[in-house]
Each structure stands twice: as structure tokens, then as C-alpha cells.
Amino acid sequence: MIQAHHIGEGWKHLVLILGAIIVILPFYVMLSYSFKSPGEIDRNEGGFFGAQELMVDERCVVVGGSREDCSFLPVVFNYSKAFSEAPLLRYLFNGVVVTLSIFLIQVIVALPCAYALAKLRFKGREFVFGMVLFCLLIPVHAIALPLYIMLAKVGLTNSYAALIIPWTISVFGIFLMRQFFMTVPDDLIDAARMDGMSELSIVWKVMLPTAVPALLAFAIFSVVAHWNDYFWPRIVITGNRDLFTPPLGLREFKGDADGSFYGPMMATATIIVTPLIVAFMLAQRRFIEGITLSGMK
Amino acid sequence: MGNRSAHLWFVAPAVILMLVILIAPIVIAGGLSFTDYSLGNDGARWVGTKNYEKIASHSTYTKMLRSTAIYVLTVVPVSVALGLGAALLINSLRFGRDLYKTIFFLPVMAALLAMAIVWEFALHPTIGMVNDTLAAGCGTFVQSVFDWGWLPFVNGAETWYGHACANNDFPLWLRDRDYAIWTICFIGIWQGFGFNMVLYLAGLTGIPRELLQAAEMDGARSAWERFRLVTWPMLGPTTVFVVTISSIRSFQVFDTVEALTFGGPSKTTYVMMYAIYEKAIKQNLMGMGASITIVFLVFVLFITLVQRYLVERKVHYA
Incomplete structure (x- = not known):
């Protein structure tokens, strides 16, 4: 133009x-x-x-x-x-379980916290928010080693828990939702309180519905990141194939492959990549919004 | 739970998780980086700053810093420039915008590990599509164009392509120490520039058209003048963000290296995340891994703090 x-x-x-x-x-x-x-x-x-x-x-x-x-x-x-x-179906199943659990726990932890930071007055609120801002600086992959040592000490490596725990806290999710909740009018919350709703049900029945678009974008952000993640699963899952996520399964396939197995390996790659690509094609705008969400910081 | 103490219940889980999952590990890594700790041993010996001295002097680690620097300093500028270029071109199209946008964004969605393996195929020295295509171009007009022999003072037989054609000697790419790191960079750029493009496209929609028209009336006749005087300054905040996030992502490169080169050949692709993985997880040298982790964190924090500083100074003219 x-x-x-x-x-x-x-x-x-x-x-x-x-x-x-x-x-x-x-x-x-x-x-x-x-x-x-x-x-x-x-x-x-x-x-x-x-x-x-x-x-x-x-x-x-x-x-x-x-x-x-x-x-x-x-x-x-x-x-x-x-x-x-290879038990590809099992890998895909693991991928679904891990990504969905991560997202659900992230929301359960982040939403009430974001609501408190945005709409409740209490001592230490600024401190907690400062902590969120500080934690935004830390890429989880960078602290993978100490996390691995901690998990190893409590005997949790090679488990679903190991795949999920480091991602249960999304400071980015808290920050994002807090910014969003700031724009929700106080009157809405006061009206709900007048009706006798508890704070907890305000979070889930009043705030959550207003936040659906932001939440959807966050869901895409989170699911794409963890479905495709290879580094963290590579570190905490050693050997136990039953816990492999799709990228780990493909990597193992490559390790085993002799010359004649290029075809099946590419088929595996196609199967792993296709779900997100298809979803992206169907809802492009939402996906681009979700993935570039971090651009709104 | 009473409504009065609701905030406690709401904030506590997040605060505890932040402390345990994000802050404690930094403290632990900091502590371990001064020891020779390894998993399975009960104690650890305090070794002072020996690990850090190794990073500064030992050839393995200087190679690590070097390949990380090459990767970041190549991938960030190139993928930002390509992202901006693609965004400007697409934004000025009359039709076909959405199609290009979709295509360029595809690599961002696809699992990098899977696509890295596919690239390895395409770059296979003997049966790969890239070298096949290059070889097929030899002796045709493709060679006469790309050996640059038509330029004055250039001998086509001595240029890269002319030479490779004459000797049928195309690079081994990932297995060649002169090419491996650049090939890994290329895959990184291929994967990431679409992300930058989308951010720039969003930035471009924020520039009011009147501003460009005003600039044109004030004498900024050429497209380049208008870009330099209006578009580029207005994209300031986007650029700061795009550069920061690209840097942090490129620092974390791991998938391509682990799947394709294992840090080789001769440690030319031995990037930091791979070094942490190899030293700490595979060789159980936790102390060493922890000190690389700390160096890594210092780099990333530095970049982010520079970004915050620039954002607070409001890098835009609107």
C-alpha cells in the first residue's frame, strides 16, 4: 500500500x-x-x-x-x-495427557492469583506482583538442570509428574490474566458479591467467562509450546518408552533407523506435526494471536 | 474459606510454586556452580570459581561460547531482517496477503525436532534434495547465473558454485566443520522468521496511514525515505521486542543440535543448552552444568533488562 x-x-x-x-x-x-x-x-x-x-x-x-x-x-x-x-499411539496419548494437564493446572493456579492481584486489596499485593514480574525474566528451559536435580532427589524423574511439574506455574499466564481482569468493571464484581457469591465462585463464574478470548489465546500458546517441546522431556525421561512424548518417540525412531526406514520415519514426523498444522489452518487468526501473545507484554 | 482471607488462598499456590520452581533452582544452581557435585554422590567438594575459570579458558567451553555467539549473532539479525522484509512486502500487496502469511508461519507451528530431521534428509550429502538440485543446475543456465561469471572481473570457475560444479564436490553440510554451524543457523532462521513477520505485521497496522501521506506531502518522495523517516521509527517498540524474544529463543537452541550434530563436528555446533545437557545430564558433571546455567542466565537476564530499559525510555515517536 x-x-x-x-x-x-x-x-x-x-x-x-x-x-x-x-x-x-x-x-x-x-x-x-x-x-x-x-x-x-x-x-x-x-x-x-x-x-x-x-x-x-x-x-x-x-x-x-x-x-x-x-x-x-x-x-x-x-x-x-x-x-x-514404535508405540506411536501411546506417544500421542502421552502428548495429549501432558499438554492438557499442563494447561489445566496453569489455569487453576493462575486465574485466582490474577484475580487477587487485579481486584482484591491486601497487604503484600505489590510484592507478589513484583515477584511475578521478576519471574517473567526466567526461561524455564534455562533452569532445567537444577529442576532436574530436585526431581531426581525426590525420585520423580521418569514420570508424568516430571513432565508436568515445572510448567504448572505460568507467570506469563498470571500476568496476562491480571492485565485482562484489570479491564473488568468493579461493578460486575460488587453485584456478584451482593448476590452472596463467594470470592471463589466469582473467579470461576464471573471472571472466567469474561476472560474466554484471552484464555483461548493462552491455551493455544501453552499447547503449542508443550506439544512441540523436546528439551525438557529429553532430560527427565530416560529410557522408559511408555512415557515418551511424540518428539521423543520420533527422535528414538531416528536413532534406530536403518536405511529402509526413512519412509516410516517421515510418516511418523507427518503424524506428529499434522494436528497443530491442521488446527492452525482452521483457526489461523486465533493461532497467530495465541502464539504472538507474548508480544503484548 | 472466608471471603476475608480469600486472597491468601488465591495467591498462595502461585507464590509457593514460583518460589519452588523458578526461584529455588536459581539459588541451587548458583550454589552448585562452586562445587564438583554429581548425582549419586552424597557430598560435594567446594571448588571455588574453578568451574567458571574453566568456562573462560578451557578450549571446549570457549568453543561453546563461540558457537553460541555465532548462532545468536547470525540468527537474530537475519531472522529479524527477513521478518521485517516479509512483513513490509506482504503489507504492501493488493492480494495474496493471507496466503503468504499462512505459509511463512507454518514452521513456527511445526515441532522443530521433526522438521530438523526432515532438513537433515534434504541436506543429505548424497541422496538429499539440496545437493541433488545444486548438481542438476550444473552445466545449465543455472550455473551460468550463479557462478557469477557474468559479472566483470569474476572467473566463474573459481567461485563457490563454479568450483563445486567442476569437481562435483558439494558440501557435506551438517558433517562439515566449515558448514555445520551455518546449516544449524539456517534451520533456526527458517523456523523463526515467520514469528517475527507476524509481530511486524501487527506493528505495521499501528501506523496511521495519514502519517505516511503527510510525510509524502512534506517531501519524502521515495519509499525508502518514508520508511526511514516514518515506518522504521514507528516500529521501534516492535523491533525492541522482536530482537529480545529472538535473542532469548536463539540462546536456547537445542533440538537441532541434539538431533543432527551432537555439538560436532569438532565442537563447532556446541551451543550452551547442548553443553548443559551433555555435561550435566549425560556425564553427570552437575557442578560444571550449573555454572554454565548461571552464565546462561546472566546473558538472558542482561538482554531482558536492556529491553525493559529501552521500553521504559519509550522507543517510539508516536
């Missing part, structure tokens, strides 16, 4: 399209390899979808299957192997 008449619209599209090709390239590679047979991957042929000629799974033949029983379309082979070679 600013300088549209100076550089032609066409040139801008050209530059952006070149950029877009580089951005999309790995997604293309991932999806394409998840469709192809090992031979096609090695020789780099078959276009995007591969020829989809029936391929024989040699391992299946070795353990005694007949050649007919062991013939698959490459795409079927890759995706079925993704689930059968």
Missing part, C-alpha cells in the same frame, strides 16, 4: 514465492517421503506421490510371511509401520 506503485506488484510476488518455496520445501519432502518406497527415496524419483507400486517387505518374508501377504502399497507400508514399529 505504501509503495505499491514503486516496485511492481509482480516483483513482490516473485520474491515472496521464492521465499515460500524454501519455507515449504521440508514440508514437501516430509510428506512426499512418507508416501514413497525405500527405493524411490534412495534414487530420488517418483515425483511427489511415488509410483505406488506394490513393494515387498523383506522383514515380513524373513519371519515367514508369503510374498503376497507381505506386499504393500508404499504409503500403506510407511504409515502402518509408523504405528507398529
Whole structure:
């Protein structure tokens, strides 16, 4: 709009399209390899979808299957192997449990605190708020080591608790909700008190409903961060595959992979990445709002 | 619970968790950084500032600081500049804005670990798509364009691309000590610039169009003049924020290194988070890990405090 008449619209599209090709390239590679047979991957042929000629799974033949029983379309082979070679469903389930628990606990802890900081008068309020502002400076990944030592001391490594505990407190969530609650009119709260509501039910029945948009953005922020997180799970989950989150599962797959398993590995990657990408496509504006939430500090 | 003491019940859980999960670890790391503590041993020996001296002098750790510095000082400026460039271009389009925005934001949503593994594939020295494509360009017009031989005083056979084509010798990327850190940087930029773009797009909507028109009437005829005099100063607060958050994120780079290079070759990609992981978690040198943690925290706190200072000075002209 600013300088549209100076550089032609066409040139801008050209530059952006070149950029877009580089951005999309790995997604293309991932999806394409998840469709192809090992031979096609090695020789780099078959276009995007591969020829989809029936391929024989040699391992299946070795353990005694007949050649007919062991013939698959490459795409079927890759995706079925993704689930059968490693307990991918279990990993996905763990991912869901961990991300949802983290979000729920964050809200249960942050919302009442944010309400108190925004709307209640009490001694030490400024001090607590100062503490929140200070804690905003600390990236949790940076203090992973002492956290790990603490968890190890109480014997909690290799558990769901280890995956969840460090994230139960979101100072960012407190800060965000407090800013939001400041804008809620006091009259609304006074009216609720007149009706005899307890402070606790004010938080959940009056404040929570007014905060839904902010809460939704925060939910996206939190879920995306923890579904994709690799560093923390890598540290606290050592060996026990039953507790692997999706990125850990994929990493393990890579460690084990021999040459012929590129296809299933790419299928696994696709399965892990797809839920968030699809959700993002469906609700783009909300997602961008959520992810860039930290920009509002 | 009485309404009078409600605030106690509301604030206490958060305060306790902040103390235990965020503040106590800093104190613990600070204490352990002066010891040779390792898990499983009951006691720990006080070693004074020996760990810190090692960080300052030992070649492993100077390499760590070096590769972290290269990573941060490359990824931050490039991803901020690309984010700004993309935002300006997209903002000035008549159609197609949403499409580009969606595409450039995709890497931000995707699990970095998964995408790192895919990049490793694409960059595979023999069967990877990148080297295949580069090799396919040899001998065609692509080579004649990109070996820069058409420029005056440039011998096409001696440039990077011309040379690689002539000897069919393309980089090993992640396995080559001259290229590995730059390849890791590239993946970081690829992943992060869309985030910066979105923040800049939001910043751009905050610039009133009248301001640009006024500048044009006052004699800022070229687009560059208007950018320099109006857009860039108005984006000040956005830039401060974008630079800060990019820096903190790049300091924390881990996934790509752990999955693709293990800090190598020859420690050229040995970034701080990976060093903490390797020293403390894998080798059980908790004291050493703790002192790297403290150095790390000092860097991050410094960046954030500079940001707060700049924000308070109100880095904008509105």
C-alpha cells in the first residue's frame, strides 16, 4: 500500500514465492517421503506421490510371511509401520495427557492469583506482583538442570509428574490474566458479591467467562509450546518408552533407523506435526494471536 | 474459606510454586556452580570459581561460547531482517496477503525436532534434495547465473558454485566443520522468521496511514525515505521486542543440535543448552552444568533488562 506503485506488484510476488518455496520445501519432502518406497527415496524419483507400486517387505518374508501377504502399497507400508514399529499411539496419548494437564493446572493456579492481584486489596499485593514480574525474566528451559536435580532427589524423574511439574506455574499466564481482569468493571464484581457469591465462585463464574478470548489465546500458546517441546522431556525421561512424548518417540525412531526406514520415519514426523498444522489452518487468526501473545507484554 | 482471607488462598499456590520452581533452582544452581557435585554422590567438594575459570579458558567451553555467539549473532539479525522484509512486502500487496502469511508461519507451528530431521534428509550429502538440485543446475543456465561469471572481473570457475560444479564436490553440510554451524543457523532462521513477520505485521497496522501521506506531502518522495523517516521509527517498540524474544529463543537452541550434530563436528555446533545437557545430564558433571546455567542466565537476564530499559525510555515517536 505504501509503495505499491514503486516496485511492481509482480516483483513482490516473485520474491515472496521464492521465499515460500524454501519455507515449504521440508514440508514437501516430509510428506512426499512418507508416501514413497525405500527405493524411490534412495534414487530420488517418483515425483511427489511415488509410483505406488506394490513393494515387498523383506522383514515380513524373513519371519515367514508369503510374498503376497507381505506386499504393500508404499504409503500403506510407511504409515502402518509408523504405528507398529514404535508405540506411536501411546506417544500421542502421552502428548495429549501432558499438554492438557499442563494447561489445566496453569489455569487453576493462575486465574485466582490474577484475580487477587487485579481486584482484591491486601497487604503484600505489590510484592507478589513484583515477584511475578521478576519471574517473567526466567526461561524455564534455562533452569532445567537444577529442576532436574530436585526431581531426581525426590525420585520423580521418569514420570508424568516430571513432565508436568515445572510448567504448572505460568507467570506469563498470571500476568496476562491480571492485565485482562484489570479491564473488568468493579461493578460486575460488587453485584456478584451482593448476590452472596463467594470470592471463589466469582473467579470461576464471573471472571472466567469474561476472560474466554484471552484464555483461548493462552491455551493455544501453552499447547503449542508443550506439544512441540523436546528439551525438557529429553532430560527427565530416560529410557522408559511408555512415557515418551511424540518428539521423543520420533527422535528414538531416528536413532534406530536403518536405511529402509526413512519412509516410516517421515510418516511418523507427518503424524506428529499434522494436528497443530491442521488446527492452525482452521483457526489461523486465533493461532497467530495465541502464539504472538507474548508480544503484548 | 472466608471471603476475608480469600486472597491468601488465591495467591498462595502461585507464590509457593514460583518460589519452588523458578526461584529455588536459581539459588541451587548458583550454589552448585562452586562445587564438583554429581548425582549419586552424597557430598560435594567446594571448588571455588574453578568451574567458571574453566568456562573462560578451557578450549571446549570457549568453543561453546563461540558457537553460541555465532548462532545468536547470525540468527537474530537475519531472522529479524527477513521478518521485517516479509512483513513490509506482504503489507504492501493488493492480494495474496493471507496466503503468504499462512505459509511463512507454518514452521513456527511445526515441532522443530521433526522438521530438523526432515532438513537433515534434504541436506543429505548424497541422496538429499539440496545437493541433488545444486548438481542438476550444473552445466545449465543455472550455473551460468550463479557462478557469477557474468559479472566483470569474476572467473566463474573459481567461485563457490563454479568450483563445486567442476569437481562435483558439494558440501557435506551438517558433517562439515566449515558448514555445520551455518546449516544449524539456517534451520533456526527458517523456523523463526515467520514469528517475527507476524509481530511486524501487527506493528505495521499501528501506523496511521495519514502519517505516511503527510510525510509524502512534506517531501519524502521515495519509499525508502518514508520508511526511514516514518515506518522504521514507528516500529521501534516492535523491533525492541522482536530482537529480545529472538535473542532469548536463539540462546536456547537445542533440538537441532541434539538431533543432527551432537555439538560436532569438532565442537563447532556446541551451543550452551547442548553443553548443559551433555555435561550435566549425560556425564553427570552437575557442578560444571550449573555454572554454565548461571552464565546462561546472566546473558538472558542482561538482554531482558536492556529491553525493559529501552521500553521504559519509550522507543517510539508516536
